């Protein structure tokens with residue numbers, strides 16, 4: 001649920017003449033919970049809906065409305081760089097459905113399980129860069145915690161199982177679907193797995209990935225970082241047209257978001 005805070009209108013006094021409103025001044029940033037300051041290279045600002053009440057048009061003897069100082073932290077700007085086949089290491093090989101030239105390395109701030117700001121990296125398809133920056137900016141503002149976010153070639157043979165067991169959030173990995181039928185959207189840089197240990201994958205036979213995720217099959221748990229239907233963190237993706245594997249009947253893939 002997105003909550004828009006509505007600020008109390010100051011007591012309006014019937015007092016024609018003293019007209020202390022900001023009507024003629026440029027509007028300051030709307031103090032909603034989702035937008036405070038401008039963040040470069042994102043598309044989220046345009047999505048922000050301002051529900052700020054219109055400044056009072058009746059006069060007030062009070063000072064001009066003092067708005068609460070926004071407390072939502074702003075992430076540092078994301079950076080975007082090209083990647084080479086060498087950098088992709090074991091996560092890419094000739095024959096993969098997209099080449100390195102279509103992929104980008106995006107460095108992003110995220111909130112960690114310690115509540116502190118950390119810098120992580122995702123490799124995604126170039127077409128999704130703006131979307132990914134916007135989503136992660138929103139996750140940051142929501143203070144949705146991500147334990148770690150590093151690219152999968154840091155793990156031996158870029159094995160997804162090892163990345164998942166480590167609760168590592170990642171995107172690109174040239175690998176087939178778990179079913180073996182075709183490429184995963186991760187192989188196109190068009191899918192992201194979020195906190196995969198605590199948001200596991202469960203197939204129709206009850207097999208789980210990663211294999212150490214058993215305690216997190218109980219989706220009534222509310223550990224920080226667990227994703228549930230309707231969570232603001234889920235909506236950060238799905239409101240932008242991404243699909244969430246937690247909405248699928250089978251397999252259930254709570255960690256998985258994809259954009260075709």
Ligand SMILES: [Zn+2]
Pocket residue numbers: 186191192193253255256257
């Ligand atoms: Zn996935």
